[in-house]
Each structure stands twice: as structure tokens, then as C-alpha cells.
Amino acid sequence: MEPFWAVIVGVLFAAAVYMLLRRHLAKLAIGLILLSNAANLLILSAPGLVRGRPDFVPEGAQVLGPGHADPLPQALILTAIVIGFGVLAFFLALMRRVFLEVSDLDVEMLKE
Amino acid sequence: MIDLLLFLPITVPLATALLSVIVRDRARTSAFVGVVGAGVLLVVNLVLLVRVQDLGILVARPGNWDAPFGITLVADYLSAAMLAITGLIGLAVSVYALTDTAERYRHKNFFALFHFLLMGVCGAFLAGDLFNLYVWFEVMLISSFVLLTLDRSREQLVGAVQYVTINLVSSVIFLAGLGLLYGNTGTLNMADLAQKLTLSEDAMLILSSSVFFLIAFGIKAGLFPLFFWLPGSYHTPPIAVAALFSGLLTKVGVYALIRSFTLIFTQDQGLTGLLLPAIAGATMVAGVLGAVAQSDIRKILSFHIISQIGYMIMGLALMTPLALAGSIFYLIHHIVVKTNLFLIAGMIARAGRGFHLSKLGGLLNAKPYLALLFLIPAFSLAGIPPLSGFFSKFIIIRAGLETGDIALVVTALVVGVLTLISMTKIWQEAFWKAQPEHDEDDQPKKSVGVAQWVPVAALAVITVIIGIAAEPVMNFAETAATQLLDPAAYIAAVLGGQP
Numbered sequence: 001m002e003p004f005w006a007v008i009v010g011v012l013f014a015a016a017v018y019m020l021l022r023r024h025l026a027k028l029a030i031g032l033i034l035l036s037n038a039a040n041l042l043i044l045s046a047p048g049l050v051r052g053r054p055d056f057v058p059e060g061a062q063v064l065g066p067g068h069a070d071p072l073p074q075a076l077i078l079t080a081i082v083i084g085f086g087v088l089a090f091f092l093a094l095m096r097r098v099f100l101e102v103s104d105l106d107v108e109m110l111k112e
Numbered sequence: 113m114i115d116l117l118l119f120l121p122i123t124v125p126l127a128t129a130l131l132s133v134i135v136r137d138r139a140r141t142s143a144f145v146g147v148v149g150a151g152v153l154l155v156v157n158l159v160l161l162v163r164v165q166d167l168g169i170l171v172a173r174p175g176n177w178d179a180p181f182g183i184t185l186v187a188d189y190l191s192a193a194m195l196a197i198t199g200l201i202g203l204a205v206s207v208y209a210l211t212d213t214a215e216r217y218r219h220k221n222f223f224a225l226f227h228f229l230l231m232g233v234c235g236a237f238l239a240g241d242l243f244n245l246y247v248w249f250e251v252m253l254i255s256s257f258v259l260l261t262l263d264r265s266r267e268q269l270v271g272a273v274q275y276v277t278i279n280l281v282s283s284v285i286f287l288a289g290l291g292l293l294y295g296n297t298g299t300l301n302m303a304d305l306a307q308k309l310t311l312s313e314d315a316m317l318i319l320s321s322s323v324f325f326l327i328a329f330g331i332k333a334g335l336f337p338l339f340f341w342l343p344g345s346y347h348t349p350p351i352a353v354a355a356l357f358s359g360l361l362t363k364v365g366v367y368a369l370i371r372s373f374t375l376i377f378t379q380d381q382g383l384t385g386l387l388l389p390a391i392a393g394a395t396m397v398a399g400v401l402g403a404v405a406q407s408d409i410r411k412i413l414s415f416h417i418i419s420q421i422g423y424m425i426m427g428l429a430l431m432t433p434l435a436l437a438g439s440i441f442y443l444i445h446h447i448v449v450k451t452n453l454f455l456i457a458g459m460i461a462r463a464g465r466g467f468h469l470s471k472l473g474g475l476l477n478a479k480p481y482l483a484l485l486f487l488i489p490a491f492s493l494a495g496i497p498p499l500s501g502f503f504s505k506f507i508i509i510r511a512g513l514e515t516g517d518i519a520l521v522v523t524a525l526v527v528g529v530l531t532l533i534s535m536t537k538i539w540q541e542a543f544w545k546a547q548p549e550h551d552e553d554d555q556p557k558k559s560v561g562v563a564q565w566v567p568v569a570a571l572a573v574i575t576v577i578i579g580i581a582a583e584p585v586m587n588f589a590e591t592a593a594t595q596l597l598d599p600a601a602y603i604a605a606v607l608g609g610q611p
Contacts, residue, residue: 080287
């Protein structure tokens with residue numbers, strides 16, 4: 001599983017960087033969205049993926065058996081998704097303001 | 113009790129911010145809440161500083177989950193010093209902002225955002241694990257995004273696009289780095305990571321993750337060649353906001369660099385040994401040369417932030433006790449002086465006509481006390497004895513001589529002289545030359561409020577005191593550096609057990 005996800009993460013990062021280098025603010029925003037999702041998937045897959053073994057302590061046992069899925073990366077991603085969502089929402093609102101103010105979304109306007 | 117004390121630097125700004133939201137429609141009450149909250153934060157952080165000096169490294173575990181499983185808040189000498197200085201800047205800027213924001217009270221949420229930002233900064237200084245550091249960084253950044261675009265002018269929006277984009281990219285790099293590190297070590301607690309990575313034979317793992325952190329924090333700190341966002345955005349917000357940013361935000365990046373390269377990536381001297389000195393030198397030179405070409409006071413000062421960051425990183429790069437002590441001394445000195453210079457720039461702009469040097473002049477006769485107040489931090493920034501800047505530069509340069517990094521020492525000295533030239537330029541244009549003719553559409557002169565004089569004078573006095581009483585500050589910085597270079601005590605305090 002991991003090699004597959006490694007490729008997916010790599011492709012997402014590459015696509016994100018490509019979009020970040022475009023000249024249009026909307027494309028920049030797409031790049032940022034891809035970038036934050038790439039990082040989230042990286043966190044999910046870096047510790048290794050375990051299928052169908054949720055970390056519940058089996059009935060009668062005191063501790064977890066070996067080989068269960070690690071819940072922490074998922075908790076981290078949940079936080080990271082929320083933060084990323086907030087920041088991206090701000091970025092989109094900012095983009096709209098820029099468009100209303102400048103009537104142009106080409107990055108050329110950043111030069112003033 | 114100790115536990116509670118460690119939570120207060122986070123909860124006090126949070127409570128203040130929430131209260132400011134409630135009273136936002138009443139201008140006077142909101143301002144009162146904002147200033148009192150900042151005052152309480154300063155007191156709390158000073159108490160914490162004293163307690164850390166008495167009791168050593170303080171650790172709190174919210175929810176009583178033992179490290180490395182739960183969240184840990186840690187205050188050592190460096191954290192405590194940074195917190196105290198954050199409290200000081202918070203109070204000074206909030207008082208100053210009374211004049212600046214009183215005129216445009218559509219900034220109803222100013223004090224709420226201001227305190228959310230302080231909460232993020234304080235949280236970052238206290239965080240004991242990497243993910244919490246990330247979360248506090250984001251709290252700080254999101255507040256700064258909104259503060260940066262308060263007026264929604266074209267200039268601010270354009271600056272904010274750069275600022276938001278680069279900071280988002282830097283956060284993602286940080287997140288990716290900590291994800292990979294967690295994947296390989298199974299921990300995010302910094303003390304635990306330090307222990308595990310010391311035992312680790314996997315040089316590739318250490319090298320790759322340290323580069324992630326170097327780039328992520330390097331962007332936030334404004335290191336060469338990742339600093340272009342800073343002069344592109346810091347001149348746009350209201351001056352009180354710019355002063356707060358210039359004092360605190362990049363320095364959180366420097367703090368994170370110092371923390372991660374003294375605690376987590378200690379064994380990786382090969383990379384830091386090669387890269388950091390070069391980056392430090394280039395950062396100093398790029399910042400100071402960039403400033404020469406500018407004629408907006410705020411842009412000149414912004415570029416000088418970058419060159420000063422170079423000195424702090426030089427101390428980190430040399431990695432001797434003396435050099436690190438120099439870095440910490442420099443951090444303390446720089447936050448006070450740089451914030452003060454931005455605040456004074458705001459007063460210059462009110463007494464004259466805006467921030468552009470071509471519009472200014474004749475202020476030496478019009479505002480002699482302002483001229484005096486400008487001279488103190490300006491000389492301090494350039495490193496004239498006996499002000500604080502002299503000692504901070506002196507320590508770092510001496511550490512450079514001891515380790516034989518002559519190229520860096522020469523760079524640091526030349527950059528010091530160039531800084532003086534830049535300060536002289538502001539002095540000559542704004543204070544010495546005659547008042548230029550002005551057009552109809554120039555910004556009118558405004559009066560300078562008492563609320564502006566008081567914090568500026570107080571910060572100037574503190575600069576002088578740090579210079580005169582350099583020895584106690586230096587002793588403190590040396591203890592802090594010793595603590596950083598021997599992480600055993602930090603690890604033992606966080607994880608329990610014997611060092």
C-alpha cells in the first residue's frame with residue numbers, strides 16, 4: 001500500500017508546485033489546496049497503513065495487541081485539515097477582495 | 113500551582129480576546145480590556161520568568177497524560193525570556209495603538225485579533241511537541257493575516273497575497289517534515305525525539321527532516337533567500353500592527369530554529385555546520401543592502417529585520433556557548449529595539465507627512481524629543497556602545513573570533529557599519545533636512561498622542577538599561593545557552609527520570 005500512496009503524494013506535491021508557479025491567483029489557490037492535501041496524505045501514509053485493525057482493546061484484554069492501526073496520524077490530520085480549511089477560506093475571501101479592488105487576478109499586479 | 117502558571121500565558125490572552133469580542137461595539141471598554149489584558153500578560157510572564165530562574169525548567173501536562181503521549185508545555189530559560197519580552201511588547205504596542213486605532217474605530221476587532229496573536233506567540237514559546245508548535249504557529253498566522261488586511265486597501269491586499277501564500281507553503285513544509293519524522297520515530301514530543309534521534313543511526317532521516325525544518329522555519333524567520341515576503345508586506349498594515357509583527361513574528365521562527373537545532377537535530381553538525389554560517393552571512397548582507405535602496409521608512413526598517421536575523425542565526429551557526437548566549441542576547445535586544453523603531457516611525461509619519469523620506473524633513477526643530485527618542489534605538493540597532501546593540505553584536509563577533517570564522521566576523525562588522533549608514537539616512541532626511549514643499553494631496557500632519565510617547569520612551573529606557581546592565585542579562589543568556597547546549601536537563605524534566 002505505501003508505495004502507491006507515496007506516488008500519489010509525490011504527484012500531488014508536483015501538481016501543487018506546478019499550480020503555485022502559474023500566473024493566475026485562482027490557480028495559485030488550487031495549488032495551495034493541493035499542497036495542503038498532499039501534506040495531509042503524507043502524514044497519513046508515512047507511519048505505515050494498516051487495514052481493518054482499529055486500535056480497540058479486545059474484550060477481556062488489558063492492552064492492545066500488536067499490529068493495530070496508529071490513530072495519532074488521523075488525529076493530526078483532522079487538526080491539519082481544519083486549520084488548512086480555515087486558511088484556504090481566508091485566502092479565497094482575500095482573492096475576492098483583490099479582484100474587487102484591482103479587477104484583475106494576474107500575479108503581475110503584485111509588482112504594484 | 114506551577115502547572116497553572118504555565119497555562120496562564122495562553123489563557124490570559126485567550127480570555128482577553130474573547131472579552132474584547134464581547135465588548136467590541138464599545139470603543140473605550142474594548143481599548144481598556146485590550147490594554148489591561150496585555151498588562152496582566154506581562155505580569156504573568158514576568159512571574160513565570162522569576163519562577164523558572166528559581167526552580168529550573170518547568171513542565172506542565174494538560175490532562176495528566178504523561179509525556180511523550182500527552183501534550184506538554186515546557187518553559188526553560190529561553191522560553192521564559194521570550195515570553196517576558198512578548199508580554200512587554202504586547203503592553204507597549206497595545207498602549208500605543210490607543211492613538212493609532214482610536215481614529216478609525218471600524219477596527220472593532222483590533223484588540224481581539226491582537227490578543228489571539230499574542231496567544232499564538234506565547235503558545236509557540238511554550239510548546240513541548242512539534243505538532244503543538246505547528247498549531248500555535250497557525251493561531252499566530254491566522255490572526256496576523258486578518259491584522260494585515262484591516263484597512264482592506266489595495267496595498268494591503270497585494271501584500272497579504274504574498275504573505276498568506278508563503279506562510280501557507282512554509283506551514284505545509286513544516287507539517288510534511290513533522291509527518292515524516294513521526295512516521296520514522298513514532299513520536300512528536302521534542303524531548304523524546306531528541307533522545308530517539310541521538311540513538312538513531314539513520315543519517316538520512318535526520319538530514320532530510322532537518323532540511324524540512326530549516327526551510328519551514330527559515331521562511332518564517334526571513335532567512336536568505338526566503339525573505340522576500342517580509343519587505344513585501346510589512347509596510348502595509350497600521351503601524352502598531354507592523355511594530356508587533358516586526359518584533360515578534362520572525363523571532364518565533366528564530367526561536368523555533370534555535371530550539372530544533374539545539375534540541376532535536378544536535379547530531380547533524382555536518383549540515384548545520386556548512387549551511388547555517390553561509391545563510392547567516394547572506395541574510396545579513398542581503399537585508400542591509402536591500403535597505404539602502406529604499407526610501408520608505410517602514411521598508412528600510414523591514415529590510416533591517418532581515419539583516420538582524422542574520423546575526424542571530426550566526427550565533428546559532430557557531431554553536432558555542434558564547435555564540436548561543438549572543439544569539440539570545442540579540443533576540444532580547446532586537447525585539448525591543450525593532451518594535452520601538454517601528455513605533456517611532458509611526459510618530460514620525462504623524463508629525464511629518466507620511467512614511468516617505470522625500471515628504472519628511474525639519475523634524476529636529478519641530479519635535480526635538482522625538483529626534484532624541486529615535487537616536488537611542490537607531491544607535492542601538494547599529495551597535496554603538498553603551499547601548500544594548502553594542503553588547504549583542506560584540507558577544508557574537510567575539511564568539512566568531514574564538515571559533516576562527518573570520519569571514520563571518522568581517523561580514524558582521526561591515527553590516528554593522530552599513531546599518532549605521534541606513535539609520536543616518538533616516539536621520540538626515542526626516543530630522544535634519546528642511547521641511548520640503550508639499551502638495552495639496554499630501555497627507556496632513558497629525559498630532560502625536562501621549563499614549564504614543566509613553567511606550568516609546570519606556571522601550572527606549574529599556575534599551576539603555578539592557579546596555580548599562582549588560583552583565584545580568586549576559587549571565588542570564590549564558591545560563592540559557594548552557595541549558596540549550598546540554599539538553600539532558602530538558603529531556604529529564606519533560607520525560608521524568610534522571611538526566
